[in-house]
Amino acid sequence: MYNLGLPIPKFVRSTHPVPSLHLKPLTVAALPDIVELDRLCFGQLWTEDGYRRELDSPNSDVLGVFSSEAEPFFLLGFGCLWAILDEAHLTVLAVRPEYRRQGLGGLLLQTLLRSSRDRGLERATLEVSATNRAARSLYEQFGFREAGRRRAYYPNGDDALILWLSGIQKNDFLQNLDDRDRQIRARLSTLGWQI
Numbered sequence: 001m002y003n004l005g006l007p008i009p010k011f012v013r014s015t016h017p018v019p020s021l022h023l024k025p026l027t028v029a030a031l032p033d034i035v036e037l038d039r040l041c042f043g044q045l046w047t048e049d050g051y052r053r054e055l056d057s058p059n060s061d062v063l064g065v066f067s068s069e070a071e072p073f074f075l076l077g078f079g080c081l082w083a084i085l086d087e088a089h090l091t092v093l094a095v096r097p098e099y100r101r102q103g104l105g106g107l108l109l110q111t112l113l114r115s116s117r118d119r120g121l122e123r124a125t126l127e128v129s130a131t132n133r134a135a136r137s138l139y140e141q142f143g144f145r146e147a148g149r150r151r152a153y154y155p156n157g158d159d160a161l162i163l164w165l166s167g168i169q170k171n172d173f174l175q176n177l178d179d180r181d182r183q184i185r186a187r188l189s190t191l192g193w194q195i
């Protein structure tokens with residue numbers, strides 16, 4: 001097992017024998033956890049009201065991955081997309097630091113991309129800091145390619161890269177997603193998660 005069994009502050013440890021993962025659309029009930037994870041991963045990307053608007057919008061998907069390691073299930077990561085015309089704009093992707101590098105970011109991303117396909121969207125885009133190696137590597141694995149750069153875009157002076165992924169409606173895209181899904185689930189299972 002990887003990070004399972006870590007101390008989980010503010011939660012009561014669950015009696016579930018094998019920790020399980022649950023992927024589901026987030027609701028307002030998860031707002032405090034979303035905001036806490038946003039603060040932890042980004043400082044403060046969006047306010048609580050910003051997330052509330054996302055949760056209310058029919059053009060947004062806000063997806064979370066929860067663990068049964070504690071009661072109530074607690075939020076390990078989440079991701080958001082906006083559907084704009086025929087484009088998916090991936091706005092947020094975050095995984096709790098102690099649970100990274102297990103496949104959860106990939107699980108969230110592939111589920112958001114699957115939803116983009118189900119919505120009939122043709123392509124996906126996002127913005128990432130040029131220095132964010134973890135996120136860039138993850139997006140590259142899914143076929144995102146650099147299409148532009150905004151110099152010194154972030155307050156710390158880092159450049160922003162604009163990435164695009166096309167062909168979401170193509171059959172081979174779905175095939176790739178299915179392959180990746182199998183790999184991610186196998187990895188999570190090896191690490192001790194039931195999914």
Ligand SMILES: CC(C)(COP(=O)(O)OP(=O)(O)OC[C@H]1O[C@@H](n2cnc3c(N)ncnc32)[C@H](O)[C@@H]1OP(=O)(O)O)[C@@H](O)C(=O)NCCC(=O)NCCS
Binds near residue numbers: 107129134138
């Ligand atoms: C980016 C982020 C969501 C990835 O989450 P994760 O759960 O660790 O991602 P995964 O375990 O699915 O990793 C998939 C791939 O991403 C890449 N990756 C992830 N972490 C990495 C790291 N620290 N260094 C290099 N590559 C990394 C690897 O290619 C990895 O595949 P591998 O483990 O088979 O080598 C997570 O690091 C995070 O929350 N970062 C802070 C918030 C953020 O920057 N979000 C993106 C904003 S654009």
